[in-house]
Amino acid sequence: MGQNPTPEADFTAAVDFEKVQQEPKFQELRRRHRSFVFPMAIAFLLWYFAYVLLADYAHDFMSIKVIGNINVGLILGLLQFVSTFAITMWYVSFANKKLDPIAAEMRSELESAAVEPQAGEKN
Template sequence: MVAARHDPVYDDLHASAEFAELKRRYRGFAFPATAAFLVWYLTYVVLSMWAGGFMSKQVVGNINVALVLGLLQFATTFVIAWLYSNYSTKRLDPLARELDERFVSLSKGAPGGKDLR
């Protein structure tokens, strides 16, 4: 069994309030977005399995409710990706950059004086 290596600089940053805040912000977006999408997806699956009459209703021409909801699954995926990109740029990236800069400056002062990234 190989002993785990610990980097004291990383361990200090990992224990910092800023790192905890970064994780909180990430989870604050990722968990609700994932849960909402899974509910939306499973609703589509359940409707497809047990609401055939509803899903087969014609909307326009040969386009039915099932096709519209299926296409909305793709649209939802892209909307969530776009929302996450914006959220990350505004709320996660600045804090992550700050932590990275702190890691680099602290790691240069570590024994050996090399960049530990």
Template sequence: MGNDALHTAEATGTDAVDFAAIQETPRFQKLRSRHRRFVFPVLIACLAWYLAYVLLAAYAPALMATPVFGSVNVGLLLGLAQIVTTFAVTTWYVTFANRELDPIASEIRDEAEAAIAASAAAPRHAASAPTAEESL
């Protein structure tokens, strides 16, 4: 594969896949809702936490200047906490995706790719598949 061809469907044979049918399956619905139920709340929480930090810096500088140990103050610790939570959420998401998303996604993908392989093995069917797929 490769070259300048823009015909993804031709190159990857996805014409043999009924995406609408897959979309309706409970398994795909489960994958989609698991993904969305994780990414939306977690992202909104992280953005709210960042916004809170910025608002504190702008409107509560006295609080931010309170020393905690030595000259290290609340503001510095909150900033470092932003870095720590970013690392933590990253690790959390990867663990979640590896355990909860990837197995379902690869099951669906493997079945669809088996269907592509089967249709490629039957040349008459492949030849009749529409090739004028719009470029992607």
């Protein structure tokens, strides 16, 4: 990117990113983002691999019929769909409420700071 300057790159050339990185507001944004996505990623991967191991090694358990011909394996498989949809909706609502407002605020601050360099000093 650095070798191929674009209008976007020029626009932020005046921004001191190292300073922005140390700002409490940015630290808070990063903390919120990471403290949601990391535990969630670990949780769904564990749940997925628990399912994979059960389907792979616990055939008898997965073959127990629950309702009619629908067995434990099918229900756990469909629950993977449910959990995927649920995590998706959870993340979207989290990001809309907790991440987007800070990101938008910082963005407009940095943009106005780039237009008027003095304004950036207040942060």
